[in-house]
Amino acid sequence: MENYRQSSQRQLLLKLISEVNGHIDAKELYRRANAQGNSVSTATVYRSLNLFKELGIVDERSLGQRHYCYEVSGKLDHCHVVCQGCGKIVEFETPLVNQLVEAAQREHGFNITKTELYLKGYCPWCERERELSLRH
Amino acid sequence: MENYRQSSQRQLLLKLISEVNGHIDAKELYRRANAQGNSVSTATVYRSLNLFKELGIVDERSLGQRHYCYEVSGKLDHCHVVCQGCGKIVEFETPLVNQLVEAAQREHGFNITKTELYLKGYCPWCERERELSLRH
DNA sequence: TTAAGTGCAAAGGCTTTGCAGCATA
DNA sequence: TATGCTGCAAAGCCTTTGCACTTAA
Numbered sequence: 001m002e003n004y005r006q007s008s009q010r011q012l013l014l015k016l017i018s019e020v021n022g023h024i025d026a027k028e029l030y031r032r033a034n035a036q037g038n039s040v041s042t043a044t045v046y047r048s049l050n051l052f053k054e055l056g057i058v059d060e061r062s063l064g065q066r067h068y069c070y071e072v073s074g075k076l077d078h079c080h081v082v083c084q085g086c087g088k089i090v091e092f093e094t095p096l097v098n099q100l101v102e103a104a105q106r107e108h109g110f111n112i113t114k115t116e117l118y119l120k121g122y123c124p125w126c127e128r129e130r131e132l133s134l135r136h
Numbered sequence: 137m138e139n140y141r142q143s144s145q146r147q148l149l150l151k152l153i154s155e156v157n158g159h160i161d162a163k164e165l166y167r168r169a170n171a172q173g174n175s176v177s178t179a180t181v182y183r184s185l186n187l188f189k190e191l192g193i194v195d196e197r198s199l200g201q202r203h204y205c206y207e208v209s210g211k212l213d214h215c216h217v218v219c220q221g222c223g224k225i226v227e228f229e230t231p232l233v234n235q236l237v238e239a240a241q242r243e244h245g246f247n248i249t250k251t252e253l254y255l256k257g258y259c260p261w262c263e264r265e266r267e268l269s270l271r272h
Numbered sequence: 273t274t275a276a277g278t279g280c281a282a283a284g285g286c287t288t289t290g291c292a293g294c295a296t297a
Numbered sequence: 298t299a300t301g302c303t304g305c306a307a308a309g310c311c312t313t314t315g316c317a318c319t320t321a322a
Contacts, residue, residue, distance in 0.1 A: 005296050005301055026286080041304045046287060062198040064252045066311080067286055081240050084249070094239055100232045104217050104255045108226055112217075112257035116200045119240045121248035141276055141321050162311080177279045182312060184277095202286080203311055 004051075009033075009040045013048045017058060022091060023069035063089070064118045077101070079117030085126025092119070140187075145169075145176045149184045153194060158227060159205035159216075199225070200254045213237070215253030221262025228255070 016032050017024060024032075026045050033040040049070055052058040059073040063080060077097035081090040101112045122130055152168050153160060160168075162181050169176040185206055188194040195209040199216060213233035217226040237248045258266055 003297085003301070007296075007302060009303070039304090042286095043288080043305080044303060047289095047302085050288090062200045062202070064198045066198070066202060066204070068202070079236065079240075079253075081244055081246055081248075083246065090244055090246075092240055092244060094236070094243075096232055096236045096239060100215065100230070100236070100253070101255060103230055103232060104215070104228055105257075107230075108217055108228060109260040110217055110219065110226075110255070110257045111263045112255045113220070114256040116252075116254040116256065117215075117236070118252040119237060119246070119248045120250040120252065121241075121246045124245040127247045139276070139322085143277055143321075145278070175279090178311095179280080179313080180278060186313095 009044050010048050010051075012038055012040065013045065014052070014057070017052070017070060018072055020071070022089070023061060023063070023071040025067055025069045027067075029070070059114065061116055064120065077115065079115075079119060081119045081121075083123040083126055084120055085122050085129065088123055090123075145180050146184050146187075148174055148176065149181065150188070150193070153188070153206060154208055156207070158225065159197060159199070159207040161203055161205045163203075165206070195250070197252055200256065213251065215251075215255060217255045217257075219259040219262055220256055221258050221265065224259055226259075 012033055013029065016029060026042070026049060029049070030040065030042055030045045033045065049058065049060075049068075052070070053060050056073055058070045059075075060068050060070055061080075063069050063082065078091050078093040079097055081092050083089070097115060097117060100117075101115060104110055105112055121127075148169055149165065152165060162178070162185060165185070166176065166178055166181045169181065185194065185196075185204075188206070189196050192209055194206045195211075196204050196206055197216075199205050199218065211227075214227050214229040215233055217228050219225070233251060233253060236253075237251060240246055241248055257263075
């Protein structure tokens with residue numbers, strides 16, 4: 001764990017992750033990594049993601065699901081708004097996130113280092129669909 | 137799915153879940169359900185949890201981990217403050233949660249039905265430990 | 273009586289790991 | 298050259314599912 005080497009696989013994976021505007025899961029990363037004639041095994045995908053996470057390059061998020069998603073770290077404080085109809089995920093930046101962190105630190109004495117904030121519901125489009133189907 | 141029956145297993149599981157002051161995962165629920173001479177299979181634990189979830193009796197939360205935790209639903213809006221040192225989880229009630237939900241609804245038009253809010257960091261005790269070890 | 277619920281065991285996702293060969297520094 | 302990295306395949310966790318049996322209503 002002291003000396004890292006620069007392999008073509010890791011370079012490719014890092015490039016793909018940073019090209020994503022948002023988050024990506026291991027499966028999709030694997031798919032993209034093997035799309036253009038390249039070849040990266042699932043083991044390498046997972047090992048790389050864990051390394052990037054330890055190095056602080058990416059953040060790991062569950063998005064409230066059973067598997068993880070990854071995104072480049074150091075983004076502004078934000079929360080994820082998830083549509084339970086179509087799966088769309090919106091990144092929502094608001095000063096309220098900072099207020100929440102500060103309140104938790106103040107009231108519970110925690111040193112907060114990371115947030116995972118998910119608001120789940122239905123986007124305008126799916127909400128209308130849902131109202132129509134509930135009415136029947 | 138129309139007619140529910142009242143089995144001893146479901147009664148026991150529901151009792152155990154409501155006795156928990158907070159959240160519990162399937163594994164721990166299974167352990168407790170089989171602790172006092174009772175016998176409930178893992179399949180029943182999972183099936184019951186999914187039923188309770190559908191009926192709106194419990195909320196399913198990932199707590200940012202790879203498996204789910206469950207807690208009785210209808211609690212006040214709160215977020216979970218998770219210590220990454222000792223694993224302690226504190227439930228933190230604050231009006232900021234409601235403000236966050238309202239802001240998301242206002243700014244993105246979503247109908248938010250559920251929140252999963254995790255603040256991760258270190259509790260006062262683990263934070264001190266950590267400072268000591270980093271200093272060495 | 274009959275349809276819902278259960279247990280068992282097998283299978284299904286996602287992730288990790290042991291090992292032998294490969295490649296970077 | 299030596300150690301880190303990779304691929305493969307097997308295994309590990311958590312969860313779901315098919316099927317035959319049991320039980321609540």
